[in-house]
Amino acid sequence: MYRITPGPAYALHGSASTQRLEAAAAAPLPLHTLMRRAGLALAKLARALAPHARTVWIACGPGNNGGDGLEAAMHLHQHGLAVVVTWLGEPLHCPKDAHHSWMRAQAAGVCFTSQPPAALGPQDLCIDALLGVGLSANAQRRWPSNHPLLATLAQVRSCAAPVLAVDVPSGLLADSGQFAPGLAPAPGTVGTSPRHTLSLLTLKPGLFTGAGRDAAGTVWFDDLDCSAPETPDAWLNPHPVTSIRPHASHKGSYGDVAVIGGEGLGQRGMGMGGAALLAARAALHSGAGRVLLCLCDETGPGIDIVQPELMLRHFAALHLEQLTVVAGCGGGEAIRAMLPQVLADAARLVLDADALNAIACDAQLQQALQARQHRPHQHTALTPHPLEAARLLGASVEQVQAQRLEAALQLAQRFGCVVVLKGSGSVMAAPGQIPRINPTGNARLASAGTGDVLAGMVGAALASGIDTYTAACNAVFTHGEAADQWPHDLPLTANALACRLLPLA
Ligand SMILES: NC(=O)C1=CN([C@@H]2O[C@H](COP(=O)(O)OP(=O)(O)OC[C@H]3O[C@@H](n4cnc5c(N)ncnc54)[C@H](OP(=O)(O)O)[C@@H]3O)[C@@H](O)[C@H]2O)[C@@H](O)CC1
Ligand SMILES: Nc1ncnc2c1ncn2[C@@H]1O[C@H](COP(=O)(O)OP(=O)(O)O)[C@@H](O)[C@H]1O
Ligand SMILES: [K+]
Incomplete structure (x- = not known):
């Protein structure tokens, strides 16, 4: 025993x-x-x-x-x-x-x-x-x-x-x-x-x-x-295998992540740039070689003064076919216009939040997402919370929560991609794989922006070159583990979580 x-x-x-x-x-x-x-x-x-x-x-x-x-x-x-x-x-x-x-x-x-x-x-x-x-x-x-x-x-x-x-x-x-x-x-x-x-x-x-x-x-x-x-x-999701960076490596060895999101305050009176910043910072602190940040806001800043390593880009300047793209974080309605191109071209793709909501109510975007599984060089992970999963499945949150494993598997099969169904005991699923339940994390993560941090971490893991299911599972474990090890006397905020994480790769 x-x-x-x-x-x-x-x-x-x-x-x-x-x-x-x-x-x-x-x-x-x-x-x-x-x-x-x-x-x-x-x-x-x-x-x-x-x-x-x-x-x-x-x-x-x-x-x-x-x-x-x-x-x-x-x-x-x-x-x-x-x-x-x-x-x-x-x-x-x-x-x-x-x-x-x-x-x-x-x-x-x-x-x-x-x-x-x-x-x-x-x-x-x-x-x-x-x-x-x-x-x-x-x-x-x-x-x-x-x-x-x-x-x-x-x-x-x-x-x-x-x-x-x-x-x-x-x-x-x-x-x-x-x-x-x-x-x-x-x-x-x-x-x-x-x-x-x-x-x-x-x-x-x-x-x-x-x-x-x-x-x-x-x-x-x-x-x-x-x-x-x-x-x-x-399976209970295991601790990631720790990998050692070879001396003979450089920033290109660890991949380029582009975060697309952050609707501007001017568009609908709801500024959501913070979500994209959180994902980008998390990707950087999780070991991505280079992190590009594309805000859905023409009037947005040209630099993240707190995190100057992030490189601001216009959407048109992104070479999607070479990038690991994290799309959706705070993207609001603005992300919708970018999704056809992102779904068509991004080499590796993490879809979160508003990107998932846009896909849930657009049959053409759903087809574009499904088509990615037939292009061998393209890899996709979805990171819905239960409400986003419910929208994608056309079900209620209660139905998703009543069968979390089945809901995650159903999404993975429907869209031909890796799925992380978030919440206490996050469930990871992929077509043809036995699902996993994550044992780390706690209710201190129930705070705005921690999901954006996770999306950035999945992006960094994916950019490092490991397979999509392993990348998602590793990131979810590490994200929860960081919360479990968080000092009790320090507040756990999403930004602190993004910036204090140890590299994944
Ligand atoms: N598996 C193992 O490794 C081993 C199993 N072992 C132990 O056996 C346990 C399983 O035992 P179990 O199958 O007898 O059922 P249990 O959990 O006691 O509860 C069901 C009881 O409630 C009833 N009941 C059920 N649904 C109901 C409903 N909707 N509304 C009303 N009543 C309902 C049901 O009545 P019935 O459906 O038969 O009319 C039954 O009497 C298992 O968890 C472990 O502790 C170990 O001893 C050895 C190794
Ligand atoms: N009670 C909890 N126990 C474990 N993990 C949690 C809990 N609440 C939230 N989380 C985790 O925190 C993150 C929250 O993500 P999400 O709901 O998308 O928030 P946001 O959109 O504000 O970033 C997910 O990774 C989720 O699994
Ligand atoms: K019991």
Whole structure:
């Protein structure tokens, strides 16, 4: 068993592949072996997390997730802890494994109650074994609002003791990182005690994206002594391989990035030059050899005094076919006129923000984007946030967020390019590739302009010559890592993020 931290490329399996793996792993083993291993692992982690617990409350649901809780209850009781179990299963209707563990817990003398023990404190522990990978997305239809499971789930979530979730936090869908309908916590009802999740047999994608990161807290993994030969549904995006710059290199070795964006204040009364500056500065600080800045504003400045390395260019002076172009950042409506030429000619292209919005409502631009995949020397990455992705897909934000992996893949396939679907646990996808979920980053990035910084970083990585998917994945990891390592006492602003980043290449 070990704690999951950003770095390695961990394989992620959704509920269907986990259930297939479980069946294959269980087949050659004596009955109940996997649940016994799960219960032991859980008890071991529980003791390590709460060595001074006076009371351990274990909330057990009707299925095998509850069975894992019952099995752990027996072990913890045998270790002399005061264990209290609330079991919502029915002996005549529960799965065989759970029934077996219920009998073992009873025989061991575990205490069963219908209510949580009073006065659970921060040194105690709550184990959430209500629902695991068996949860289906149509929960609302089957659980009436007065169902005891809903009340117990609310008690678990508001518990003052640390909460250790078995396999997944109950109510969270293992595949998507969204709560099943009717099972999302009401605002303000989740306690502030630490959260842990012990993922069993496989790591589930939903723990790392969408609502999953908050719900899961610290993720631990135990493979139950079984290997997982199935192709993963996704990978946890690994730390980029660090490359050393050869002495015999020069600025041309690291590529030219041109940032196009920044509608002028005069055009519609909304000056957005800052977004383009942020992307350009980020590209420069991420190791691009040369960075050109093309503002969609004839009256704009001719120099960035803070960052004089940036070279200002008119659009007509850009040799798009030789450049890595980052288009869209603050481009407003002005970017639209430049897009046909950019899509036709740019050698490597990162499309962000207003460029994506323009493409979303223009069939000709969509065709021009799709055509790029058939020109082998052209490479394209899109970096939408969920609303931009929704516009491109003709869907709602809720639909995108309900299936982040599928939404990113769908966009990648539709436009034949690499896609970064941003937000907590950014998803990277490309045609023919297994998607990745990024493990770095935090809510300090929820501040205007950090997406422009990311676009510039993807541009710099792409300009360095690595393949588009790797470039996007590396940039997303590094962008999030910078936020994770940001000193707590310093404000994280997009400009500071752009200028303090270590080179990617
Ligand atoms: N995979 C592994 O590696 C191993 C798995 N193990 C553990 O088993 C867990 C999976 O157990 P699981 O399949 O029994 O389902 P679980 O998560 O307990 O919850 C489903 C329960 O709720 C019910 N239910 C479901 N949807 C519902 C709905 N919409 N509305 C209402 N009810 C609904 C459903 O009832 P049913 O659909 O059968 O009527 C069922 O009773 C897994 O997460 C892990 O902890 C380990 O022991 C060994 C290794
Ligand atoms: N809560 C969060 N956790 C992790 N990353 C986040 C969070 N909020 C925002 N981010 C990241 O910050 C960036 C914001 O990008 P975007 O929404 O395009 O902002 P902007 O348009 O203001 O630059 C993305 O890389 C996104 O993944
Ligand atoms: K659970």
